[in-house]
Amino acid sequence: MADPTDPNKPATKDLTGRIGKYEIKESIGKGAMGQVYKAHDTVLDRDVALKVMAAQIADDAELKQRFEREARAVAKMPLHPNVAAVFDMGTHVDGSLFFAMEFLDGQDLQKTVREPPPLSLERKVTIIVQVLAGLAHAHKAGLVHRDIKPANIFIIKADGSAKITDFGVVRETGHSMTGTGNIVGTADYMSPEQVKGEKVDSRSDLFSVGCMLFELVAGRRPFHSDNLMAIFYKITHEEANFNLIPQGADHDALMPILKKALAKKLDDRYKTAYEFAVDLREWLKTYATTASSQSVLESLVELEAPTHAPVPLTEAPGVTVVPEGAEYGPTVDLTRRAPRKGTLAPTRPGARTAVDSGPGATVRPGPTRLVPAPPVVRVPARPQPAPKASVLPWLAMAIALVAVGVAGWLWWKSQQTTTTPPVTQAAAPPVTVPPPPPTTIATPAPPPVTAAPAPPPVQASGRAAVSIRAAQGALDRGDFDRALVEAGKALDQDPGNRNAQQLQDRARAGQRALASVRVGEAALARGDLTAAEQAAAEAMAAAPWSEAAVGLRNRIDAAKREAEERARSARAGEINRLLNQGASAMQAKQFEAAIGAYEQVLRLDPGNQPAQTGKAGAIAAKTLAEATASGPRPGAAVKTFVPGRTEAKGTQQTGRVPEGFEDTPGTNSRRGESATELPGRILFEASPVAPKAGDRFKVTVFLSNEGRQPIQILSDKPTMTVVTIVDGRRISGPPLTPSTTTVAPGQKAPVYQTPELVWKESTESWSIEIVLQTTKGDTYKNTLSWK
Amino acid sequence: MRKTPALVLLLLPAVASWADDPVVEHQPALRTVPDKPMSLCATISADRDRNVARASIYFKRPEEKNFSFVSMAFTGVTYCGTLPGPLEKTKVIEYHISAVDDAGQSGRTSDFRIEVKPEGACGFPPLEKDKTKATAIRVIATDHKQGKKLDDGFNPTGVTFVPRP
Numbered sequence: 001m002a003d004p005t006d007p008n009k010p011a012t013k014d015l016t017g018r019i020g021k022y023e024i025k026e027s028i029g030k031g032a033m034g035q036v037y038k039a040h041d042t043v044l045d046r047d048v049a050l051k052v053m054a055a056q057i058a059d060d061a062e063l064k065q066r067f068e069r070e071a072r073a074v075a076k077m078p079l080h081p082n083v084a085a086v087f088d089m090g091t092h093v094d095g096s097l098f099f100a101m102e103f104l105d106g107q108d109l110q111k112t113v114r115e116p117p118p119l120s121l122e123r124k125v126t127i128i129v130q131v132l133a134g135l136a137h138a139h140k141a142g143l144v145h146r147d148i149k150p151a152n153i154f155i156i157k158a159d160g161s162a163k164i165t166d167f168g169v170v171r172e173t174g175h176s177m178t179g180t181g182n183i184v185g186t187a188d189y190m191s192p193e194q195v196k197g198e199k200v201d202s203r204s205d206l207f208s209v210g211c212m213l214f215e216l217v218a219g220r221r222p223f224h225s226d227n228l229m230a231i232f233y234k235i236t237h238e239e240a241n242f243n244l245i246p247q248g249a250d251h252d253a254l255m256p257i258l259k260k261a262l263a264k265k266l267d268d269r270y271k272t273a274y275e276f277a278v279d280l281r282e283w284l285k286t287y288a289t290t291a292s293s294q295s296v297l298e299s300l301v302e303l304e305a306p307t308h309a310p311v312p313l314t315e316a317p318g319v320t321v322v323p324e325g326a327e328y329g330p331t332v333d334l335t336r337r338a339p340r341k342g343t344l345a346p347t348r349p350g351a352r353t354a355v356d357s358g359p360g361a362t363v364r365p366g367p368t369r370l371v372p373a374p375p376v377v378r379v380p381a382r383p384q385p386a387p388k389a390s391v392l393p394w395l396a397m398a399i400a401l402v403a404v405g406v407a408g409w410l411w412w413k414s415q416q417t418t419t420t421p422p423v424t425q426a427a428a429p430p431v432t433v434p435p436p437p438p439t440t441i442a443t444p445a446p447p448p449v450t451a452a453p454a455p456p457p458v459q460a461s462g463r464a465a466v467s468i469r470a471a472q473g474a475l476d477r478g479d480f481d482r483a484l485v486e487a488g489k490a491l492d493q494d495p496g497n498r499n500a501q502q503l504q505d506r507a508r509a510g511q512r513a514l515a516s517v518r519v520g521e522a523a524l525a526r527g528d529l530t531a532a533e534q535a536a537a538e539a540m541a542a543a544p545w546s547e548a549a550v551g552l553r554n555r556i557d558a559a560k561r562e563a564e565e566r567a568r569s570a571r572a573g574e575i576n577r578l579l580n581q582g583a584s585a586m587q588a589k590q591f592e593a594a595i596g597a598y599e600q601v602l603r604l605d606p607g608n609q610p611a612q613t614g615k616a617g618a619i620a621a622k623t624l625a626e627a628t629a630s631g632p633r634p635g636a637a638v639k640t641f642v643p644g645r646t647e648a649k650g651t652q653q654t655g656r657v658p659e660g661f662e663d664t665p666g667t668n669s670r671r672g673e674s675a676t677e678l679p680g681r682i683l684f685e686a687s688p689v690a691p692k693a694g695d696r697f698k699v700t701v702f703l704s705n706e707g708r709q710p711i712q713i714l715s716d717k718p719t720m721t722v723v724t725i726v727d728g729r730r731i732s733g734p735p736l737t738p739s740t741t742t743v744a745p746g747q748k749a750p751v752y753q754t755p756e757l758v759w760k761e762s763t764e765s766w767s768i769e770i771v772l773q774t775t776k777g778d779t780y781k782n783t784l785s786w787k
Numbered sequence: 788m789r790k791t792p793a794l795v796l797l798l799l800p801a802v803a804s805w806a807d808d809p810v811v812e813h814q815p816a817l818r819t820v821p822d823k824p825m826s827l828c829a830t831i832s833a834d835r836d837r838n839v840a841r842a843s844i845y846f847k848r849p850e851e852k853n854f855s856f857v858s859m860a861f862t863g864v865t866y867c868g869t870l871p872g873p874l875e876k877t878k879v880i881e882y883h884i885s886a887v888d889d890a891g892q893s894g895r896t897s898d899f900r901i902e903v904k905p906e907g908a909c910g911f912p913p914l915e916k917d918k919t920k921a922t923a924i925r926v927i928a929t930d931h932k933q934g935k936k937l938d939d940g941f942n943p944t945g946v947t948f949v950p951r952p
């Protein structure tokens with residue numbers, strides 16, 4: 001295995017170009033496990049954040065495995081608005097792993113709090129609430145993040161919402177990963193159990209959230225120190241300095257929440273993110289004034305209530321901090337070796353070392369070689385400090401507030417039971433996991449519209465239960481009339497029943513949507529897409545979850561696509577007709593008519609090459625004709641170079657006429673050829689276009705590619721034949737190699753140029769014929785004649 | 788009835804001879820400079836439905852008895868060949884161009900003479916501008932008496948001499 005500490009190995013791979021279907025745009029930072037790039041998914045046409053494993057750990061099987069698990073763990077979790085989504089995972093050609101995540105526009109919380117303007121307290125709380133919502137979701141999926149810190153919380157620029165990112169150390173609970181005793185996480189936000197290397201469960205994340213909340217509120221990290229070992233000691237033994245919390249009723253009200261979140265003992269701490277969030281919701285109810293906080297409050301109603309016990313505890317082997325005087329003495333042992341008093345044991349080969357890289361440093365896997373023993377860290381044993389006299393009033397107030405909070409929470413819970421039925425397992429995902437924002441799933445061909453998640457079914461109980469269940473069933477079937485009747489019955493039985501009211505509202509919305517759908521269908525049937533669109537919009541506005549509304553929307557989209565296709569086809573037909581008209585006019589020497597026809601084509605398709613060439617030829621011929629008509633040699637024959645049509649012969653005999661090619665002037669396709677196979681045309685440029693005796697002239701031959709794929713000219717041996725016929729005599733020879741071998745789509749490239757020749761007065765006829773072969777076996781042939 | 792095939796056979800040579808020989812049109816070079824390879828081109832056409840099979844430039848010093856030749860390559864409209872550069876002592880080069888069509892009929896130009904003049908005294912020497920061609924000249928002897936070396940009136944740099952067996 002390569003030595004991951006090799007100093008010559010770059011810290012990160014500076015990637016450019018492409019990784020699979022992802023086109024690297026720029027490096028946008030580093031995650032816990034590797035470099036992160038902004039990249040573009042060329043297949044789905046969307047930007048992603050591409051995380052590529054760091055070079056040092058590319059050879060480390062264990063880390064590689066963890067990296068893979070990071071992606072899988074997050075990817076298998078249902079989408080949540082407060083968790084960054086993972087789209088894809090793969091292996092780069094050099095063997096390093098990468099995965100594609102939702103690209104987020106904004107900045108992390110760490111930067112957000114450092115930049116002006118300062119966040120208001122309620123904004124800070126709303127951010128934490130969103131983090132808890134994301135964590136509740138992750139915990140429900142059996143995941144513990146283990147590295148919650150401001151740098152891993154992303155604040156979206158567009159709406160200010162928070163997303164948890166960098167599940168770089170995420171660990172599936174119940175799946176033991178490391179056996180080498182390394183800490184994974186950020187020292188300042190680690191939970192006591194993480195520091196001790198004990199079993200870790202979802203409550204560890206809640207401690208980290210508590211640290212974040214403390215930092216946001218107090219402006220300082222609760223256990224910060226310049227020394228890593230001191231941080232560890234503080235986390236495991238000292239209370240956070242709550243005196244740092246500013247005074248005021250709003251701050252005071254947060255105190256019990258913070259204390260509970262930062263409780264050292266697991267049993268004293270919040271058991272679930274939901275519980276933590278509910279307490280913050282109570283705080284917001286009291287102190288929030290802004291609309292955004294109100295919005296968070298509303299979303300909290302939909303916060304996923306835990307349907308499970310805390311995510312099971314798992315081993316988190318690693319650092320063990322033992323206070324002086326305890327059983328193991330004062331040594332801080334990072335490797336769980338048999339401790340020696342007074343010294344820090346050097347790491348053994350294969351073990352990892354926690355490295356203090358400064359304030360807020362992330363504790364990363366250390367080298368797997370012996371390192372010099374760091375200075376001994378002695379942590380003086382000290383008894384748990386007794387509460388000071390000045391703290392007692394605070395304590396009393398905190399207890400009182402906790403009591404008030406608990407009472408309020410119990411009251412709220414009882415209200416929830418009667419007014420807001422618990423969200424069921426089936427209902428939770430549609431409510432809390434809206435589809436990702438459209439900007440992140442932009443694709444060239446928009447997928448059909450899908451119905452918005454249906455409102456969660458209500459849980460019926462009590463006297464009106466039977467009618468509510470019937471109403472819900474009717475609603476599910478799309479029978480809104482019936483649902484309305486049943487909801488009405490339920491309200492008769494229990495007039496204040498909120499569930500019945502909700503069902504009644506939904507049924508009415510469904511009826512409105514259905515009425516609009518009928519109008520839209522009628523409009524669609526008579527081809528009035530505008531009216532149909534309007535009706536669909538009304539239906540979607542009334543009931544976005546209605547399948548009928550969505551069906552109408554999709555039928556309209558299909559009808560629009562068909563109409564566009566018809567228009568495109570008609571336009572192509574018209575262009576072909578005009579080009580034919582131009583070519584016929586040229587043959588009849590009706591140059592004005594030809595110019596007019598080509599100009600009409602160019603109005604329809606300004607880039608149309610045959611029309612451009614045709615118009616130029618017609619103008620030249622017209623000028624020449626006029627000059628000759630007024631010149632000194634009346635009656636003299638006016639001859640000019642005239643290009644023929646490219647004869648394209650394919651190898652595939654499909655038995656059908658190539659669409660759009662058979663009647664296209666400039667190409668004489670034959671039946672049985674595939675148009676997509678034969679997009680080439682041979683074009684000529686003669687200078688001058690009407691040489692006179694003694695004039696020097698030359699001809700350049702081009703291959704134009706009007707298809708969507710490059711045309712590769714057969715060039716492993718000379719295959720281009722050039723035959724010049726002058727006055728019936730043939731100038732020919734062995735095949736030549738064209739000067740261009742590949743013609744890109746939409747381009748033309750020179751394949752041959754004559755030397756400069758002298759036009760002889762005796763010449764009666766002159767033509768040059770070019771035949772090209774492609775690597776696909778197709779043949780293109782065209783002739784330029786002087787006549 | 789039996790006489791008809793015999794008649795056709797008798798007429799066939801006559802029919803074949805109706806086709807014209809290849810025609811070689813060439814603007815002769817009049818002067819060149821010493822030591823530098825020359826490029827000579829010609830328009831060579833065959834009669835309808837025939838192709839030029841090969842074309843060559845035959846050349847020698849007037850004092851030499853036998854011609855040597857170089858093959859001409861098709862460029863699309865013309866045939867061109869590269870002659871070795873004459874040494875300074877060579878005053879005149881005689882040459883003609885000959886072509887054969889795929890039916891074996893041949894045609895040629897008259898004999899032309901190129902004077903070798905010092906650089907500056909010659910306005911438009913027909914020099915070979917393509918370095919690849921100038922350094923890969925293949926001269927073929929027409930008689931075994933020419934020996935195994937290029938005639939010493941020409942610069943042998945970049946020349947491969949093919950003796951007549």
